[in-house]
Amino acid sequence: MTDLTETDPAAGEQVVKRFMYVNRKAPHGTVYALEVLEMVLISAMFEQDVHVAFLDDGVFQLKKNQDPGRLEMKDFSKTYRALEGYGIEKIYVEQESLDDRGLAAADLVIPVEVIGRAAMTELMAEMDVVLSA
Amino acid sequence: MAYQFNGTSIEHDEEGFLEDIGQWSEDLANHIAQTEDLTMTPEHWEVVNFLREYYQEFQIAPAIRVLTKAMGKRLGAEKGNNKYLYELFPYGPAKQACKIAGLPKPTGCV
Amino acid sequence: MLHLVNKSPFERKNLDACLKHAKPGSAILLYEDAVYAALTGTAVTDTMTGAAGTFAVHVLEPDLAARGLGTDRLIAGVRPVDYGGFVDLTEKASSVQAWL
Numbered sequence: 534m535t536d537l538t539e540t541d542p543a544a545g546e547q548v549v550k551r552f553m554y555v556n557r558k559a560p561h562g563t564v565y566a567l568e569v570l571e572m573v574l575i576s577a578m579f580e581q582d583v584h585v586a587f588l589d590d591g592v593f594q595l596k597k598n599q600d601p602g603r604l605e606m607k608d609f610s611k612t613y614r615a616l617e618g619y620g621i622e623k624i625y626v627e628q629e630s631l632d633d634r635g636l637a638a639a640d641l642v643i644p645v646e647v648i649g650r651a652a653m654t655e656l657m658a659e660m661d662v663v664l665s666a
Numbered sequence: 667m668a669y670q671f672n673g674t675s676i677e678h679d680e681e682g683f684l685e686d687i688g689q690w691s692e693d694l695a696n697h698i699a700q701t702e703d704l705t706m707t708p709e710h711w712e713v714v715n716f717l718r719e720y721y722q723e724f725q726i727a728p729a730i731r732v733l734t735k736a737m738g739k740r741l742g743a744e745k746g747n748n749k750y751l752y753e754l755f756p757y758g759p760a761k762q763a764c765k766i767a768g769l770p771k772p773t774g775c776v
Numbered sequence: 777m778l779h780l781v782n783k784s785p786f787e788r789k790n791l792d793a794c795l796k797h798a799k800p801g802s803a804i805l806l807y808e809d810a811v812y813a814a815l816t817g818t819a820v821t822d823t824m825t826g827a828a829g830t831f832a833v834h835v836l837e838p839d840l841a842a843r844g845l846g847t848d849r850l851i852a853g854v855r856p857v858d859y860g861g862f863v864d865l866t867e868k869a870s871s872v873q874a875w876l
Contacts, residue, residue, distance in 0.1 A: 635817030
């Protein structure tokens with residue numbers, strides 16, 4: 534699985550690796566969600582093959598109609614909608630995690646690919662680098 | 667550090683970005699532009715307003731590549747390119763224009 | 777006694793521990809990521825529906841709103857409170873236990 538995306542660095546070609554950022558935390562109780570989002574936006578500058586996954590409590594990050602203004606926090610759920618403009622379009626949400634939390638794809642702020650846990654496992658295994666928070 | 671402006675003091679960080687985006691006004695934008703040796707023209711305002719709308723919608727300041735792409739889409743290829751934006755904002759459109767627009771430093775601008 | 781819980785029930789066991797140790801009739805306030813426990817249609821709804829019959833369960837409404845959740849999704853018997861209600865609960869309670 535290493536040969537297809539890599540070219541010879543000695544030839545001056547850029548090595549493109551498959552990155553996956555895995556979001557597993559709810560959005561406002563801790564700083565993880567915002568920190569990962571910023572990492573994802575920065576990673577978009579490096580022309581890598583970026584994947585973003587949401588599972589467990591991470592699916593709550595994409596819930597529509599968030600209004601954290603009264604907590605005096607920024608509504609960064611709007612920022613997920615900027616990912617497309619940053620060229621990040623491989624976004625996956627785990628079906629079982631949605632089901633456990635009473636959510637469906639229609640409850641989310643952006644269109645995503647909803648996949649089952651087994652498919653998520655396969656996808657993770659195909660990555661060169663997985664960062665999970 | 668602060669901009670001294672209209673008898674008030676408006677806090678900014680060490681690079682001149684506002685601490686509180688809520689304190690922005692068009693007059694303040696003109697004032698910040700002056701401190702950058704820029705005179706605001708309708709073309710400058712077009713970029714500044716574009717950035718403010720982008721921030722309103724997505725809650726971040728766009729990286730330069732994203733800004734040029736989005737401007738090109740909305741305003742045409744002659745405005746959606748680095749050359750046009752650097753002529754207006756010689757110290758970097760993303761940084762300098764964001765500063766004048768009262769936005770934080772662009773995400774992805776390392 | 778007022779019991780305070782602020783961790784997600786899907787990720788941590790704080791709420792479970794609280795439910796096992798709280799005396800029937802005491803008050804529980806769910807806030808921050810614990811507000812997810814108050815919703816219908818989730819993996820913890822059955823547990824919480826039972827708890828709402830045993831305890832006086834409250835949920836902090838600004839924390840629901842921050843997370844994009846309306847009071848229409850609350851389990852029957854769970855009462856939304858604002859910050860003023862939070863203060864009232866604290867003042868009424870003989871003591872407060874935080875399940876951090």
